[in-house]
Amino acid sequence: MTFKDKFHPGAFLDLPDDMCDPDDSAVAILPVPYDATSTWRKGADKGPLAIVEASSQVEWYDVETGLEVCRRGITTLHPVLFEGPPDALARIVRSRVSDLLAARKLPVLLGGEHSVSIGAIQACAERYSDLTTLQIDAHGDTREVYHDSPYNHACVMARAREVSKILQVGIRAVEASEMEKIDRARCVFAHEVARSRDDSWIDRIVDHLTPHTYLTIDLDGFDPSLIPATGTPEPGGLTWYQVLTLIERVAHRTTIVGFDVVELCPQAGEHASAFVAAKLVNRVLSVLDASGRFD
């Protein structure tokens, strides 16, 4: 089988034909195996396939919601196969995501490095003028330009800020110049989550939401004890339940119009990270289903 064939319509969750019809599915998984601007450890281009392969072992049934969200239809699309510069990638992704939004499907991008989110955020902002981009990440990603490109993975939230409001959670690695520009009211640092005795940090986020939200999940936002396979495994990250509780609260407050899971960098012999990422996608979809998103 070729790289492309592995992303057949039923690839995510290993679904039978009647649950992954490209026309009838409520959810469209868009793999974007792109890794051109990462600076240290390469391999995020292997992320989408690892997530899709691991998803065959994820139970359809979601214990917390009691739902099988795949019954809404989840189709896995042909991947975006592109190795050129990130500004051109953003245009391609923007076009693909615009088409999905027009077809009333929920776009779910699997990265790839974080620059794959830029086109998706732009497409959602074009359709929803009141968009907030909610970022879960160890890094601020608010540099205006990095390595000569404004579309570098380190610039994702600077580009998001141009077309939407932004909210940041889990941040614990920024440079001093970035720190000066971070909007403290719209950013919850990882140490604030860790030292919080309650969910008041979630209140801070939810209070700022607008009616439509795009969710971008850089897997390094989680603690590396849960997901070690990222390019930059920063210690002190979020737990599974912290992230899912946040997403539940967000899903009940606003309409999540799309989301992505990026920066999985598979390591030989380590399978937990890809499985956690695949389970995360199914959990977020289940939470959205429980919130009435697909009714």
Ligand SMILES: [Mn+2]
């Ligand atoms: Mn990151």
